[in-house]
Amino acid sequence: MRISELSSASAVSVGTIKYYLREGLLPAGERTSRTTAEYTEAHLERLRLIRALLDEGGLGIDGVRRVLAALDVPDPAHLDLMATAQDALLAESDAEHPDDTRARAWLASRGWPALPDQDPLPGRLEAAWSACERAGIDIGEAAMDRYADAVEQIARVDVASVPTADPAAAVHRVVVGTVMIDPVLSVLRLLAQRAVAWRDFDGHHGPGPGAEAPLSPPASENGSGTSSPPGTPG
């Protein structure tokens, strides 16, 4: 297809497509004349991926470039896929190297595998953890353990979703899934907070499911279907 057709099919303007071509995010089409080139379904698919990473994945152009580079890793079957994909995502300029002693000690206490000294993840954890404390949000090691228990379940779903037969598809799933599923989990967290808070409210102020019962909507006496707990001003 020509660039105008690629633009129509993707709902991305010709000017923006040319920008991605100049930035090297999108490979050049096959030149058919001095001023025209032919694009394929593969271009359309990559264009959709670029837009999803930018619009919903929260990445900038440099981040998209790193993700696409990770997708083009040669012979991924021979690599430690998870670590390689993450390294590609994390390869930002880590200007500051925080003291990651506490994070590494906590990771060791969990029994998660030790990471090499130059691995940036423990430092990232320490940075995010201490930023919470600076913002007045204390997370004790017990709470961190409970968060980690839950996140381990998430990671099991992540890892189980990685196709084993097709290395290129596996890289795609790991790299793109890591970026794109985080926003899904963020929204789920907000929804789950409301469900849990509502359940607690219901359980505390009237007959309702017990603390460990599965979440269910509170019985509505007026059928209004709003999200406010009973007795709360609307």
Next chain:
Amino acid sequence: MRISELSSASAVSVGTIKYYLREGLLPAGERTSRTTAEYTEAHLERLRLIRALLDEGGLGIDGVRRVLAALDVPDPAHLDLMATAQDALLAESDAEHPDDTRARAWLASRGWPALPDQDPLPGRLEAAWSACERAGIDIGEAAMDRYADAVEQIARVDVASVPTADPAAAVHRVVVGTVMIDPVLSVLRLLAQRAVAWRDFDGHHGPGPGAEAPLSPPASENGSGTSSPPGTPG
């Protein structure tokens, strides 16, 4: 303290502090002369919060303004705290209103409380979910359920961490914790993915813990302490 002392104590430049004052993020100090003002520990604390939200929370100036406004909600004890705090965080211009039918149907099937039609969360979920699909990452309803089971555990920790006696502290915990803990969970997810992938690798290729056993570091035969599974080129 004077603005220069506030700057030293917070490691934020005087120019940046003046910018936050102009933007209304930081309340004015008590004027002590035509050109000087006196600042308090409360200013220092708010300044640290602003920096944490910007640097680690990933918010822009408008997002910080919304968070600070939510912290200043009058009489928070009378409000549905969780929903109010979230509304403040979510009050961006939702230019597009995606069709949230699938997300609402899935939420209903989970038994989470029904949300009013104008609530933006189901639309946010649908937007993040369909963006995954556009990027080639399919999440079936079964996988979404498993993610939601895990996130419900996270939300239990969140809700249990909200202080019940002090409404202002409760608002702070909900609003700031929602923003600041997301980056912690993102890093934990990367660490947990490696731990799970390593465990699976170990379990698949040699003697190791069973699929449902707690994660533990694989026995290292050479004591190198690197993160690569045995047999993986370094």
